[in-house]
Amino acid sequence: MLPVADARARILAALVPTAAETVALPEAAGRVLARPVVARLTQPPSDVSAMDGYALRAADAVEGATLAVIGAAPAGRPFAGLVGPGQAVRIFTGGVIPQGADAVLIQEDATPGEGTVRVNEAAREGRHIRRRGLDFAEGETVLPAGRRLTPRDIGLAAASDNPWLAVHRRPRIGILATGDEIALPGDPIPAGGIVSSNAHALAAMIRGAGGDPVVLPIARDDARAIAEVAGTAHAFDLLVTTGGASVGEHDLVQKALGAEGFELGFWQIAMRPGKPLIWGRLGRTPVLGLPGNPVSALVCGVLFLLPAIARMGGLPGDAPPTRRVRLAVPLAANDKRADHLRASLSTDAEGRLVATPAPVQDSSMIATLARADALILRAPHAPALEAGAEAEAIVLADLGV
Numbered sequence: 042m043l044p045v046a047d048a049r050a051r052i053l054a055a056l057v058p059t060a061a062e063t064v065a066l067p068e069a070a071g072r073v074l075a076r077p078v079v080a081r082l083t084q085p086p087s088d089v090s091a092m093d094g095y096a097l098r099a100a101d102a103v104e105g106a107t108l109a110v111i112g113a114a115p116a117g118r119p120f121a122g123l124v125g126p127g128q129a130v131r132i133f134t135g136g137v138i139p140q141g142a143d144a145v146l147i148q149e150d151a152t153p154g155e156g157t158v159r160v161n162e163a164a165r166e167g168r169h170i171r172r173r174g175l176d177f178a179e180g181e182t183v184l185p186a187g188r189r190l191t192p193r194d195i196g197l198a199a200a201s202d203n204p205w206l207a208v209h210r211r212p213r214i215g216i217l218a219t220g221d222e223i224a225l226p227g228d229p230i231p232a233g234g235i236v237s238s239n240a241h242a243l244a245a246m247i248r249g250a251g252g253d254p255v256v257l258p259i260a261r262d263d264a265r266a267i268a269e270v271a272g273t274a275h276a277f278d279l280l281v282t283t284g285g286a287s288v289g290e291h292d293l294v295q296k297a298l299g300a301e302g303f304e305l306g307f308w309q310i311a312m313r314p315g316k317p318l319i320w321g322r323l324g325r326t327p328v329l330g331l332p333g334n335p336v337s338a339l340v341c342g343v344l345f346l347l348p349a350i351a352r353m354g355g356l357p358g359d360a361p362p363t364r365r366v367r368l369a370v371p372l373a374a375n376d377k378r379a380d381h382l383r384a385s386l387s388t389d390a391e392g393r394l395v396a397t398p399a400p401v402q403d404s405s406m407i408a409t410l411a412r413a414d415a416l417i418l419r420a421p422h423a424p425a426l427e428a429g430a431e432a433e434a435i436v437l438a439d440l441g442v
C-alpha cells in the first residue's frame with residue numbers, strides 16, 4: 042500500500058495544465074492566468090494632483106503671498122498653459138499638473154479671492170503630486186502567469202487596459218458512479234438499494250475548485266456497462282469513477298476498463314478511509330477510481346482530486362493546508378494506515394482551535410462528514426495522544442468543501 046504523499050506526487054506528476062483560452066474580464070475572476078498580463082499604458086499617465094487645491098511653484102507659495110489664478114485643471118481636462126512666477130492654477134484630484142508648477146497647495150490652506158488665491162501655509166516642492174508611472178509603467182508585467190485571479194487582480198488588469206485575459210481552460214472532469222444498488226435522488230430505489238450521493242458531492246467539489254464536472258449516467262455492476270463509458274473518456278481531462286474499486290467480485294472498475302486498454306498506475310493507499318483508490322490511464326485520459334463509500338470518496342476528493350484539479354488548472358497542486366488543533370479527547374495509537382478523523386471544531390478561552398472527533402468513524406456516514414468541520418490527520422503508527430495534545434487537521438472550510 043502506497044503512502045498518501047507518494048500517491049499524490051504520482052498523480053500530480055502525470056497531469057499537465059490545460060491549454061489557454063481567452064476570456065473577458067468579467068469571466069476572469071477565480072481563473073488562473075496562462076500568460077502574464079502586461080500593462081498597455083503607464084499609470085498615472087502624467088504627474089497628477091492627489092488633492093483639490095492649487096498647482097503652483099513652491100518658491101512662490103510662502104505664507105501670506107497672494108497669487109494670480111490663471112485657469113483650472115479638473116481631472117480629464119488638463120490646463121494647456123504654463124504656470125509662471127506669482128501664478129497658480131485651480132486643480133482637482135486627478136487633474137494633470139500644469140507645466141511650470143511643482144507643488145499643490147490644498148484648498149484648506151488657501152483663501153480664494155477675485156482671480157487670486159492667498160497662501161495660508163507654505164507649500165513644499167513635490168507635495169500632493171502623484172508622479173507619472175507611480176503605480177505601473179507601460180510594458181511592465183503586472184500579473185504573472187500561474188496566478189489565480191482575485192477581484193483586486195481584475196481591477197489591476199482593467200487599470201492596465203487589458204479587457205481580455207488568457208486563462209487556463211477549466212479542466213473538464215467526467216464522473217462515473219457505478220453499482221447495481223444505487224439510484225439517482227428522486228428515482229425509484231431498487232430493493233436493497235441506496236441513493237447515489239457521490240456523483241453530486243464530487244460535481245459540487247469539482248465546480249467549487251474551478252473544474253467543469255460532467256455527471257455520466259450510473260453504470261451497473263457489469264463489465265459491459267462500465268466499458269461503455271470508455272468510449273467517452275477521450276472527452277475529458279480526467280475521468281473519476283466511484284465504487285467498484287475494492288476486491289469483491291462486483292468491484293469491476295479495473296477489470297472492465299482493463300478490457301478497454303486501461304493501464305494501472307497504482308492501487309491501494311495506506312489510508313483510512315479510502316484504501317482502495319485506483320490511479321491509471323485510459324488512452325490519453327487519466328483515471329481516478331474513488332472508493333464507493335461516501336466518506337472515502339470525498340476524503341480522497343480532498344486529498345487527491347482537489348490537488349489534481351489545481352494542477353490541471355495551472356496551479357502547483359499542493360497538499361491541502363493544515364492547521365494545528367488541540368484534542369478535546371484522548372486518541373488511541375494508530376495502525377499502519379494514515380487516518381483522517383471527522384471532527385467538529387470549537388475555540389477555547391485562549392482562542393485556540395479545539396477538535397472533537399465524531400464518536401463513530403464509519404466511512405458510510407455522510408451525515409457525520411457533512412456536520413464535521415475538520416479532518417484530524419493521524420500518521421501511520423502515530424502514538425496515542427492525551428486530551429489537550431496538539432495535532433494537525435485539514436479545516437474543510439479552508440478548501441470550500
Ligand SMILES: Nc1nc2c(c(=O)[nH]1)N[C@H]1C(S)=C(S)[C@@H](COP(=O)(O)OP(=O)(O)OC[C@H]3O[C@@H](n4cnc5c(N)ncnc54)[C@H](O)[C@@H]3O)O[C@H]1N2
Pocket residue numbers: 218219220222223235236237238239240283284285286287288289292314315316317331332333334335337404405
Ligand atoms: N474484503 C475486503 N472488503 C473491502 C475492502 C477490502 O480491502 N477487503 N475494502 C473496503 C473499503 S476500505 C472500502 S472504502 C470499500 C470500497 O469499495 P468499492 O470502491 O468497491 O465500493 P462499492 O463496493 O461499490 O461500494 C461501497 C459502499 O459504498 C456505497 N456506494 C457506492 N456508490 C455510491 C454512490 N455513488 N453514492 C453513495 N454510496 C455509494 C455502496 O452502496 C456500498 O455501501 O470496500 C470495502 N470492502
Ligand code: MOO
Pocket residue numbers: 312313314315316317332334336337404405
Ligand atoms: O477505506 Mo474504506 O474507505 O475504510 O471505507
